[in-house]
Amino acid sequence: MAAGRGVTSARVAAELRSRIERGELLPEDRLPSERELSESLHTTRVTSREALKQLEAEGLIYRSNRRGWFVTSQRINYNPSRAAFFMDYVADQGLVPFSRQLLKKRIVADDRLASMLEVSVKAPLVELQRLRGANGRPAYIETIYLPEGRLPGIYECDLERSVSAVMLGDYDQQYAVVELDITVGALSAGQAALLDAPPGYTCLCVRRVVRNAAGEVVEYDLEHWRHDSLNIQVRLDNS
């Protein structure tokens, strides 16, 4: 035990990081337990736990309730600027996507939604909520608001597979301008339960306002992503 005093959590983290980078530990592999780690790396359980928390913060590993620590899956590369179809772009990355509708209802705009969607307060909206992920692991919760006044009959459409497809196909609404706003936040207890994460888990909040060619807002999205599931990639062409 005394021999382990000098091994810092930074060194334990570096050792595990390099095992993951070398492919000795693959996505979804279970890590050794804290006890096993402490014994094999000649350190204390406190130090091992600190190292695991550091790697969790980096998004390299995640904790599954009572089952231990696992190597994070391949992240989803997401380009929020495109009207791309989740099911398609995830499959293109060699992952198996899923999407589950949690809610579809008619609501009226409150002050905040009226201001985001540039409609009057009490204007009719369709609210959709869905849970999406890849390879069986939930990645994000998406809440979508659609202004019925600009998209007559939208509530009756099948929006379960892809809102983008309906907008482009049935409504001929091009995504002329997309305004993105990205911050780091924390999952509420309800969101965390859906995303199989501890309450307060770090998330990326992506807000998207989509405008048609006439400059009208036709969609407002609010996305809460598990931070370890996501890599945002945007390519901007100014030429």
Add this chain to the structure above:
Amino acid sequence: MAAGRGVTSARVAAELRSRIERGELLPEDRLPSERELSESLHTTRVTSREALKQLEAEGLIYRSNRRGWFVTSQRINYNPSRAAFFMDYVADQGLVPFSRQLLKKRIVADDRLASMLEVSVKAPLVELQRLRGANGRPAYIETIYLPEGRLPGIYECDLERSVSAVMLGDYDQQYAVVELDITVGALSAGQAALLDAPPGYTCLCVRRVVRNAAGEVVEYDLEHWRHDSLNIQVRLDNS
């Protein structure tokens, strides 16, 4: 004391959140101590601390070593797609920007940098590192790599104020394409010390590859932002 048993950390957090939203607590105001909070809200110190940690995860408050908890300053709105000048766009937001050069040196490309910059391994690069922030609070550390082969004499230029200004002015390099890659990560101990944050503090990592009109990479940036200092805003015009 027994009266406080029913007050959950979620309720304490909601109370503090609404004081901040109503402007009763202003940016950089110090919060009541954990003891004061527990007494005034009739709850336990453990519950108060949980509530504070929740608000910290949301980026609403931050902890300053030994000085207590403070309301987070106004975030910097940052559009990573533009060749905008930090000192200008921060000032435009009514904040007082600062920028401090930490490092300027010539290096040669290792495998990773060669691949990011699309140069040969061992090609000469200029590495710059700087610490930037607003209103006296550090917000991010930026590491910039510039390929000397494509920007002859760049090392001799005054790069302290703005790389963008030098690129556009002296080298006539338009930022034709900007490729962004955004993930959540954790600050290393060294980065955390510079950013006045605890080690492992959540950060946003923004990687930018800038190409000129000929498609050559002329700049590769790596930015580590305190997550509570930043709001990324991107507007994409597809029309």
